[in-house]
Amino acid sequence: MYIIYKIIISMPKKQVKKTYCQHNNKEILPDKSTSNNANHNDRENVPIQPKFGPALSFPYQKIWSRCILISGLFLIVWFNSKQGKEIIFAKQHDTFLSRSQHLQCAPDYTNELKIYPGCLPEKCGRIVTDNLISSQETDTLLQIAKNAMNLGGSDGGATIFDLHTGALSKGTKFINVYALKQASSIFNSTDFNIYKIIKTKIHHAVAHHFGVDADKIFLTKPTFFSRMTNTPAKTIHDKYWLPHIDKNTYEHFHYTSLLYLNDFGRDFDGGRFIFIDKNNVNTTIEPRKGRVSIFTSGAENLHLVERVNTGTRYALTVSFTCNINASISDPSY
Template sequence: MAPQRRGAPKAPEGSGAAERRRPSSTKSVRAPREVQRKWLRTSVLGACAVLAGLLLWSSMGGDDGVTEVLAHRGEILPGRFIEVPCSEDYDSHRRFEGCSPRKCGRGITDTVITRDEAQRIRSIAEKGLSLGGSDGGASILDLHSGALSVGKHFVNLYRYFGDKIQTVFSEEDFRLYRDVRQKVQLTIAQAFGISASSLYLTKPTFFSRINSTEARTAHDEYWHAHVDKVTYGSFDYTSLLYLSDYLDDFSGGRFVFMEEGANRTVEPRAGRVSFFTSGSENLHRVEKVQWGTRYAVTIAFTCNPDHGIADPVFT
């Protein structure tokens, strides 16, 4: 009787013999895993490269999340106004009929203040700030109160420098400052349909000089988002007169109106006036200045005569 051929005996499940007889299946699993690891490494390296590129772009003046430019530096705008719904901030303050904001919004114009006037106004800021200046990135000069940044503190320049002030400023400087303020006041009144005489200059109204120097105190941290009506209860209308040019004199430093998913920016231009109602409908911030020096003057108005301040007078 011929011997019968039998198959090899089955090894118990999980035994070494069984594992040894399945080398091809192990290789088929290992290969996709190697592909996955290589794909993961490539993806991580690619993501890092993209992130590095975005950071570099931001440091060179990228749009920093801004989705729309309301006013480009190269434009000359006779007037641009955008109406927005008023916030409830004004309800917790005394209202003045015919002045307190019922119509809210933001506007920009390049035809109220000439570039020559802006240059002359800037020279006032330069002369005053030459007497001091912050150790950090933001320096303040307030001709009304006399507040001047010096190191990490403020001094009253009229008391601190005394009669020397008359060798720094002139009557013409103060007259020009008043004329410019009045033009801005009239522009705001016309845009919001109120009487210019119902608006009162309020504090703080001041020059600012910002550069890329590292902040030394909380006063130097100008870039935080804020609401003027919350920070300064007297503010009803805020304006900024820019005294230097974005990308020519400095980088960064753009003014950003912050809205959910739709930030909008104003690029500074010497002589450009930006103005807006001061409530939460105009939450805003200023980008950090990357290089150069940004000059501007903030001019604020209130409807409450009790919070009004006088124009500075040369004595």
């Protein structure tokens, strides 16, 4: 054994392997894994014939496929842009001391106000505040609205009650609620005095936020309560969801304010106030009890009220003019 060991050590490695195998009466067999890999590679190199014949192709196939892909992307972008963009300016659950958004005044609005010194706003736009009117004051106004509207009511989705004239929607027409016998039991001087306090607060807020002299702006008609529901419209007055500009509807309007008397998402769904801005952008205010929205009445503030889906939405509109000849005094009963 020692002699064999010395011989093996002195041999080259290949020969050692062969001799060792022979000494142990073993045969060196070819490496099966190598053979299998070779066969596998051969099979991979053999092209696979399609079961149903060669694939269809046409000239400039890659170019056309890319064009189709790009066209699809453009279509998606166009469709999304048509949907418009919504900015929530004031959510129902938010509370703002004051939040403002400035806009460029419409030319016709600016030109008209130049004839009323001290009434041209520093900047046009819109303001929202939640700390101007107290909850108790809001409750008083809401009760006035409900008491009056219980004596009438529109057949459509929008009921209007004008506090100054007593005009109230009833059916498809208007009646004078102050001429009714029941009026003496639902209206009183205390409620009207609370309204005057609220109106004065809004008046000074308009002057402050738009940088105008409070003595240069005047309360104007109509000042009215509104009740909106999902009842189908019967007359044009019921279609409160149509886009409009306040100054086109009421020529003497220069500043518009809205006091919301109940809550979006609690007392009603839908009924949000939407400004329709440039570039297909909507700026939305969600009504909140006691929230006051103030905005310039020109074409810079095209807007609508979203259709109410469920519940009943109450609000008070108070507007101001720079034209003293279009002013009105506070209501009294």
